[in-house]
Amino acid sequence: MSDLSLTILAETPNDAHAIERLLERTFGPGRFVLSAYRLREHVDHLLDLSFTAWIGTLLVGSVRQLPICIGDTPALMLGPLTVEPPFRGRGVGRALLDRSLNDARAKGHRLVILVGDEPYYSRVGFKAVPKGRAIMPGPVDYSRLLVAELVEGAFTDVSGDIRPDWSKAR
Numbered sequence: 001m002s003d004l005s006l007t008i009l010a011e012t013p014n015d016a017h018a019i020e021r022l023l024e025r026t027f028g029p030g031r032f033v034l035s036a037y038r039l040r041e042h043v044d045h046l047l048d049l050s051f052t053a054w055i056g057t058l059l060v061g062s063v064r065q066l067p068i069c070i071g072d073t074p075a076l077m078l079g080p081l082t083v084e085p086p087f088r089g090r091g092v093g094r095a096l097l098d099r100s101l102n103d104a105r106a107k108g109h110r111l112v113i114l115v116g117d118e119p120y121y122s123r124v125g126f127k128a129v130p131k132g133r134a135i136m137p138g139p140v141d142y143s144r145l146l147v148a149e150l151v152e153g154a155f156t157d158v159s160g161d162i163r164p165d166w167s168k169a170r
């Protein structure tokens with residue numbers, strides 16, 4: 001951002017309402033049928049690894065991460081990532097991603113997966129999951145299932161069903 005006023009903060013419970021409205025405007029009610037939401041039904045996102053973007057007192061973006069497993073391996077699922085339309089194309093999404101991935105790595109996480117556009121997320125290290133290596137709990141376009149290794153080689157021997165991390169289930 002060129003105007004110096006962008007602040008990235010860890011999400012707090014007070015942000016929930018504003019984030020819900022942002023997600024509703026961006027994705028609409030259809031978001032609840034996406035496979036990624038099936039995982040979100042069972043585990044809450046981690047507030048200390050979910051972030052909000054602010055310009056002054058205006059919430060302009062949000063990213064969340066929730067605890068999952070791929071087979072027996074703990075990982076994070078990133079998303080949704082959303083930026084208010086008037087503030088897109090100014091680095092807000094990138095700032096939210098950088099903060100999420102850096103803090104996840106600093107807290108000892110090794111793998112992050114998401115469902116999204118490879119041309120966008122490849123900028124921060126995501127690659128397509130090789131076909132059949134990780135299975136979502138519902139229909140998904142597998143060309144959009146992406147993984148980032150926060151530690152080199154962390155995905156090498158990992159495979160299996162993607163499921164909520166039941167140890168963190170509600």
Ligand SMILES: CC(C)(COP(=O)(O)OP(=O)(O)OC[C@H]1O[C@@H](n2cnc3c(N)ncnc32)[C@H](O)[C@@H]1OP(=O)(O)O)[C@@H](O)C(=O)NCCC(=O)NCCS
Pocket residue numbers: 026079080081082083084087088089090091092093094095115116117119120
């Ligand atoms: C995707 C999104 C979060 C990006 O936020 P942003 O703040 O505009 O992103 P940044 O400013 O960091 O990056 C902008 C760059 O990414 C590119 N970009 C944005 N969306 C892209 C996409 N889907 N595929 C490829 N490139 C994309 C822009 O063209 C721009 O490129 P440039 O730097 O070469 O000009 C935002 O557009 C958004 O909220 N979209 C709707 C919700 C959505 O699709 N979320 C992702 C779901 S997986």
